[in-house]
Amino acid sequence: MTKPRKKLDLGKCSVLLRWGILAAALVLTALGFLTGGTQDVMTKAINICSECIGLG
Amino acid sequence: MQLYFGLLLNANLKGFVSGSIYKGSSKLLCTPGLNCYSCPGAISACPLGALQGAFSAGHSTLYYVGGILLLYGILFGRLICGWLCPFGLIQELLYKTRTPKVKKCPVTRVLSLCKYLFLVVFVVLIPVGYALKDMPLPAFCKFICPAGTLEGGLILLSNAANASYLSMLGPLFNWKFLLTVSILVGCMFIFRLFCRFICPLGAFYGLFNRLSFFGIQVETHKCTDCGLCTSRCLMDIKRPGDRECISCGDCVDTCPTKAIVWKRPGIFPKTKTSRITKSICAILMVAIFIGAIGYTWVNSGTGNSIEMGFSAQLSVIDKTGLTGRTIDPTKTGMLTIVNFWGTWCAPCIEELPYFDQIASMYPDNVQVIAVHTDIGSDAAPEFIKKYYPNSNIIFAKDYKQNGAEGYYTALGGRDAYPYTVVLDNTGIIFAKFVGSVSYQDLLKIVEENL
Numbered sequence: 001m002t003k004p005r006k007k008l009d010l011g012k013c014s015v016l017l018r019w020g021i022l023a024a025a026l027v028l029t030a031l032g033f034l035t036g037g038t039q040d041v042m043t044k045a046i047n048i049c050s051e052c053i054g055l056g
Numbered sequence: 057m058q059l060y061f062g063l064l065l066n067a068n069l070k071g072f073v074s075g076s077i078y079k080g081s082s083k084l085l086c087t088p089g090l091n092c093y094s095c096p097g098a099i100s101a102c103p104l105g106a107l108q109g110a111f112s113a114g115h116s117t118l119y120y121v122g123g124i125l126l127l128y129g130i131l132f133g134r135l136i137c138g139w140l141c142p143f144g145l146i147q148e149l150l151y152k153t154r155t156p157k158v159k160k161c162p163v164t165r166v167l168s169l170c171k172y173l174f175l176v177v178f179v180v181l182i183p184v185g186y187a188l189k190d191m192p193l194p195a196f197c198k199f200i201c202p203a204g205t206l207e208g209g210l211i212l213l214s215n216a217a218n219a220s221y222l223s224m225l226g227p228l229f230n231w232k233f234l235l236t237v238s239i240l241v242g243c244m245f246i247f248r249l250f251c252r253f254i255c256p257l258g259a260f261y262g263l264f265n266r267l268s269f270f271g272i273q274v275e276t277h278k279c280t281d282c283g284l285c286t287s288r289c290l291m292d293i294k295r296p297g298d299r300e301c302i303s304c305g306d307c308v309d310t311c312p313t314k315a316i317v318w319k320r321p322g323i324f325p326k327t328k329t330s331r332i333t334k335s336i337c338a339i340l341m342v343a344i345f346i347g348a349i350g351y352t353w354v355n356s357g358t359g360n361s362i363e364m365g366f367s368a369q370l371s372v373i374d375k376t377g378l379t380g381r382t383i384d385p386t387k388t389g390m391l392t393i394v395n396f397w398g399t400w401c402a403p404c405i406e407e408l409p410y411f412d413q414i415a416s417m418y419p420d421n422v423q424v425i426a427v428h429t430d431i432g433s434d435a436a437p438e439f440i441k442k443y444y445p446n447s448n449i450i451f452a453k454d455y456k457q458n459g460a461e462g463y464y465t466a467l468g469g470r471d472a473y474p475y476t477v478v479l480d481n482t483g484i485i486f487a488k489f490v491g492s493v494s495y496q497d498l499l500k501i502v503e504e505n506l
Contacts, residue, residue: 018130018267025126032120038084040113041121043400043432045083045093045101048472050491051403052105052197053094053208054232055472056224 060341061089062142066097066207067348075215077471080355086121088128089141090257092201094208096215099352103128104201104257108179108194109400112187125260133268134261137251138302143203144251150243158246160292167253168292168300174200175256186402190439193402196256198228202236210236218470224491247290251302262299271303271319272296278315285311370427370452370463375441383452385463386483388423391505393498396454396464396475398429399439403492404474408444410495414502415448421506427463428453429473480505 068078086103093101110117182195242249251258285307293300296316307316372381385394397404415424426449428436433453454463469475478487
């Protein structure tokens with residue numbers, strides 16, 4: 001006799017995935033912030049690259 | 057709500073008056089929605105622009121921007137499109153005009169997949185491809201983004217103080233202007249045309265719609281599949297809460313069996329919320345908005361929040377970093393070309409070979425000084441070492457480039473890069489190039505004035 005296959009609990013999976021992504025997002029943001037990742041964002045945001053906004 | 061966030065994210069009213077962009081420290085934060093950081097009112101960074109820039113900036117920036125995008129996505133999904141995006145608001149207002157409307161159909165459903173193409177090609181593949189060649193190219197911003205043209209380009213151009221910007225307009229601007237106008241006109245006939253078919257940010261957030269902490273969802277045991285929600289929705293949804301749903305919430309009240317509900321309903325104010333709670337919320341929102349205006353008004357003056365000291369002269373840098381030498385571009389005693397650039401700026405990098413060529417052609421008659429922006433100048437020595445190790449160009453950095461005492465401002469710069477000035481042997485400016493300069497123009501001006 002074959003054993004009945006255990007059904008995957010999708011609800012539980014999505015909850016795990018949701019919290020996993022949240023944790024990964026927080027870790028990445030913190031890591032980027034602490035290692036100076038904000039500087040390039042700042043550089044781009046406070047200077048205008050004329051071509052980048054389509055001026056030429 | 058969208059109007060409020062649109063105003064809050066563009067609270068630098070002083071910028072609209074002066075025609076300058078905000079340079080305070082809040083600009084290191086990315087907003088959730090599409091809001092060009094070159095808009096004079098913008099007080100924070102655009103996540104899409106930051107992401108494209110991050111590919112060429114290094115791991116830290118990629119972690120930071122990627123993390124923030126992931127965070128927004130998993131928390132809100134496309135709720136951001138429906139409630140927080142200023143460009144979404146503009147599109148919805150345009151759709152309110154009395155024009156014939158193009159309704160959704162299987163074709164628009166297929167077209168809604170195009171935004172994934174824009175995401176992959178213009179936001180990831182092209183910027184990554186160019187980043188491998190040390191060229192920071194934000195392809196979506198440069199060739200497509202109507203928010204950049206409208207909020208950045210056109211608002212900047214409309215200010216008389218930026219009259220010098222008019223000189224750089226060319227085919228690229230014509231293309232983007234035409235595209236922006238087409239999209240905006242299209243929005244009068246098609247609901248949220250840009251959000252549905254083009255926006256890569258919406259495409260990215262849409263991937264998280266089913267998983268996100270906030271938004272709407274269908275309680276399947278209550279749903280009778282009557283189809284009322286999908287037929288009334290103006291977006292290309294198959295069911296509420298899918299990748300196309302912007303969680304505007306209109307279907308929550310439409311559903312006859314109340315099967316469509318908000319996730320975590322306690323967060324959202326109910327219809328019968330007490331008057332006191334509503335008043336407190338309203339007062340808080342107004343206070344935050346006024347606070348943001350006041351803060352940006354006071355702090356937008358002399359530019360960078362990162363103080364780096366002031367040098368009366370430009371500090372010369374080479375492949376090893378700061379050399380300890382300084383130079384005054386107005387006192388070289390010969391024809392001097394001063395080019396303001398940055399390793400973060402694609403057109404700046406593209407035109408550097410022209411300056412290099414001029415510098416090597418006229419080593420005794422022309423002084424070429426390439427001045428890097430102060431912030432981000434850490435990357436310059438490595439760049440010089442790799443591409444210009446033996447160049448005749450004198451590389452330098454400008455402290456407090458945006459302050460009145462910096463050379464960039466002193467020589468007429470107004471936020472935009474690249475920027476080039478040509479000075480005669482007495483230090484008087486006789487030519488300016490705002491934006492990119494061609495080799496022919498450069499050569500012509502040198503030959504005419506030697």
